Amino acid sequence: MRVILPAGTTETGLIDGISAAGAAPELMEHTPSADAEIIAYGAPTMAPVTPVSPNGCPTPAAVTRAVREVVGFDVSVVDAGLAQPTGAPTVDLGVDPGADIREAAAVPDAAAIFDRAHAFGASLPDDEIAIGETVPGGTTTALGLLTALGEPGTVSSSLPRNPLERKRAVVDDALAASDLAAGDCDGRPLAAIRAVGDPVQATVAGIAAGALESGIDVTLGGGTQMVAVAAALRHYGVSEPLSIATTSFVADEQGDQLGEICYRLNCELTVTDPGFEEREHVSMERYCAGEAKEGVAMGGALSLVPDGEMGAVLDRFEAVCDRLGIDAGGEDGDDGNEGSDGDDTSDSNGGGGRP
Amino acid sequence: MRVILPAGTTETGLIDGISAAGAAPELMEHTPSADAEIIAYGAPTMAPVTPVSPNGCPTPAAVTRAVREVVGFDVSVVDAGLAQPTGAPTVDLGVDPGADIREAAAVPDAAAIFDRAHAFGASLPDDEIAIGETVPGGTTTALGLLTALGEPGTVSSSLPRNPLERKRAVVDDALAASDLAAGDCDGRPLAAIRAVGDPVQATVAGIAAGALESGIDVTLGGGTQMVAVAAALRHYGVSEPLSIATTSFVADEQGDQLGEICYRLNCELTVTDPGFEEREHVSMERYCAGEAKEGVAMGGALSLVPDGEMGAVLDRFEAVCDRLGIDAGGEDGDDGNEGSDGDDTSDSNGGGGRP
Numbered sequence: 001m002r003v004i005l006p007a008g009t010t011e012t013g014l015i016d017g018i019s020a021a022g023a024a025p026e027l028m029e030h031t032p033s034a035d036a037e038i039i040a041y042g043a044p045t046m047a048p049v050t051p052v053s054p055n056g057c058p059t060p061a062a063v064t065r066a067v068r069e070v071v072g073f074d075v076s077v078v079d080a081g082l083a084q085p086t087g088a089p090t091v092d093l094g095v096d097p098g099a100d101i102r103e104a105a106a107v108p109d110a111a112a113i114f115d116r117a118h119a120f121g122a123s124l125p126d127d128e129i130a131i132g133e134t135v136p137g138g139t140t141t142a143l144g145l146l147t148a149l150g151e152p153g154t155v156s157s158s159l160p161r162n163p164l165e166r167k168r169a170v171v172d173d174a175l176a177a178s179d180l181a182a183g184d185c186d187g188r189p190l191a192a193i194r195a196v197g198d199p200v201q202a203t204v205a206g207i208a209a210g211a212l213e214s215g216i217d218v219t220l221g222g223g224t225q226m227v228a229v230a231a232a233l234r235h236y237g238v239s240e241p242l243s244i245a246t247t248s249f250v251a252d253e254q255g256d257q258l259g260e261i262c263y264r265l266n267c268e269l270t271v272t273d274p275g276f277e278e279r280e281h282v283s284m285e286r287y288c289a290g291e292a293k294e295g296v297a298m299g300g301a302l303s304l305v306p307d308g309e310m311g312a313v314l315d316r317f318e319a320v321c322d323r324l325g326i327d328a329g330g331e332d333g334d335d336g337n338e339g340s341d342g343d344d345t346s347d348s349n350g351g352g353g354r355p
Numbered sequence: 356m357r358v359i360l361p362a363g364t365t366e367t368g369l370i371d372g373i374s375a376a377g378a379a380p381e382l383m384e385h386t387p388s389a390d391a392e393i394i395a396y397g398a399p400t401m402a403p404v405t406p407v408s409p410n411g412c413p414t415p416a417a418v419t420r421a422v423r424e425v426v427g428f429d430v431s432v433v434d435a436g437l438a439q440p441t442g443a444p445t446v447d448l449g450v451d452p453g454a455d456i457r458e459a460a461a462v463p464d465a466a467a468i469f470d471r472a473h474a475f476g477a478s479l480p481d482d483e484i485a486i487g488e489t490v491p492g493g494t495t496t497a498l499g500l501l502t503a504l505g506e507p508g509t510v511s512s513s514l515p516r517n518p519l520e521r522k523r524a525v526v527d528d529a530l531a532a533s534d535l536a537a538g539d540c541d542g543r544p545l546a547a548i549r550a551v552g553d554p555v556q557a558t559v560a561g562i563a564a565g566a567l568e569s570g571i572d573v574t575l576g577g578g579t580q581m582v583a584v585a586a587a588l589r590h591y592g593v594s595e596p597l598s599i600a601t602t603s604f605v606a607d608e609q610g611d612q613l614g615e616i617c618y619r620l621n622c623e624l625t626v627t628d629p630g631f632e633e634r635e636h637v638s639m640e641r642y643c644a645g646e647a648k649e650g651v652a653m654g655g656a657l658s659l660v661p662d663g664e665m666g667a668v669l670d671r672f673e674a675v676c677d678r679l680g681i682d683a684g685g686e687d688g689d690d691g692n693e694g695s696d697g698d699d700t701s702d703s704n705g706g707g708g709r710p
Contacts, residue, residue, distance in 0.1 A: 076395065092434075125397055125678075
């Protein structure tokens with residue numbers, strides 16, 4: 001099994017009020033680069049930041065890395081629009097960062113990105129792959145994509161209180177800036193991504209379509225962002241079986257809606273509960289409180305854990321947190337920003353692991 | 356253990372008479388990109404060629420991959436001047452392909468490459484790394500580097516008859532073009548690489564120096580090209596312990612000279628014999644006949660094989676060859692070019708596995 005991780009950035013992630021509060025924009029731009037390093041090396045190497053929320057919740061990359069250290073899957077990070085350097089090896093598909101979706105074109109070369117990603121996906125010799133993502137602001141662009149396609153789905157949040165109305169307002173502005181109404185891109189997913197999506201969507205969709213065409217089994221490892229990509233694939237005419245593997249944290253937040261849209265999109269849904277409530281560790285408590293929830297292929301990675309091995313994953317997650325300078329009791333060692341699934345304000349946070 | 360693989364190209368590799376005969380230059384430029392894919396995925400993915408010599412000897416990448424499939428080490432490929440795209444993930448250090456060493460400057464920004472590679476090497480969280488290389492024409496630029504430094508070493512060849520005089524003539528021209536005599540760069544290894552080396556040397560040396568400074572154990576996985584890099588490191592003032600791990604094929608060709616220069620450079624030398632003579636497989640026969648010998652971290656990878664596991668590596672090597680379309684009896688399936696350690700003509704070849 002290989003996990004493919006397209007990693008990118010957008011100007012959308014920098015929009016005031018939907019970006020991760022507590023982190024300056026110039027730090028948040030480093031999140032996907034740091035996530036890639038955590039997956040590749042076990043800790044940030046050249047990135048100047050460890051992505052940790054203001055409440056001390058570490059990036060889902062730490063969970064994915066913990067699973068990798070137990071299960072041992074291969075990883076290929078794809079540069080899907082990184083804005084900052086990374087010490088991790090990345091596949092270069094010539095993808096630039098995305099613009100603000102409230103501009104006329106969020107991803108001007110969405111179709112070309114899809115084509116190059118398609119060729120990459122089709123070239124892989126693997127029998128099965130899981131594709132994840134890390135892109136700050138990604139649930140807002142996911143809402144943009146779903147809305148432009150006319151799909152009824154909603155999107156998740158990396159914080160307990162989902163600022164969905166704020167996201168909807170941004171998406172409304174974005175559609176208006178592209179002279180589109182909801183549903184206008186029905187059947188034209190690359191036009192939807194070009195107008196109101198992000199380059200990571202074009203990359204994930206292209207890799208998935210190419211891999212499926214080559215007979216590779218594809219799991220989309222993620223939550224509502226992957227629902228949006230799955231919708232794009234169905235609108236593109238991809239009819240092969242598709243799976244989505246996410247975490248219980250997303251499933252708990254989304255309730256019946258998640259299963260309904262997966263059913264509508266003819267996607268098999270796998271939900272994995274890592275059992276974080278069994279441990280008294282601040283990072284796991286944050287996830288149980290609804291922070292982060294998913295991202296950086298976390299759900300896809302968790303779905304690979306064999307029966308009886310989850311305890312070993314939790315042990316390893318504690319070790320990774322320790323390596324990242326996150327104390328089990330709630331002190332973390334870095335003024336980092338929150339996980340890549342996080343395009344929300346944190347002004348609604350209760351509690352707080354940091355002084 | 357992590358294997359770091361700087362992969363690059365130079366115009367030197369295209370010099371008539373020292374480049375791999377039987378492969379058009381535009382194909383040889385793909386060799387490092389294909390090698391990276393073989394290491395990452397087990398077979399070429401987006402590269403249009405499988406690097407195989409005209410005699411049917413597969414690139415050493417196939418051996419390194421076989422070891423990886425048995426031993427399971429991590430790999431980080433570094434783009435050290437790739438001229439063609441690769442589907443493998445690569446670390447981007449902003450390195451351009453090298454010029455012809457007979458121009459005034461072979462690697463104009465050698466010092467900057469070294470600095471960036473140093474930062475990358477210093478950032479790694481590993482306890483120990485092995486560093487390999489893949490760069491066509493690499494033994495000629497190694498001879499250039501050794502000569503400019505005033506080191507007495509000679510260089511290996513990927514073919515049974517080493518066209519050393521031809522390489523010396525190229526290096527003489529190269530030194531003249533840079534207004535240098537042999538030994539003029541004593542103590543100035545980056546000036547030597549700039550004048551008559553290649554960008555892979557600057558990258559390997561920088562990563563090694565940075566890693567050693569961070570307390571990481573460093574093995575240079577390769578033959579005479581790594582001797583040249585070790586010499587550069589000693590001339591730079593690096594005094595930490597350094598190991599070179601190469602194959603018995605290089606050691607057999609070089610005789611006492613190899614041990615002598617390693618002793619002179621205060622480098623521990625590990626030679627691993629994979630026991631290819633035990634199998635009747637054309638690829639292994641080619642190696643036993645003196646083809647390829649080393650490259651793409653082959654010696655470094657072989658040094659990681661635990662006692663009793665070499666038989667499993669040979670089995671896996673046969674499987675990798677099969678995957679690459681190389682028949683055990685001597686038919687290969689691709690008009691590829693030879694391994695990355697090969698900057699020789701093949702007009703001296705006897706035998707021939709292809710019609």
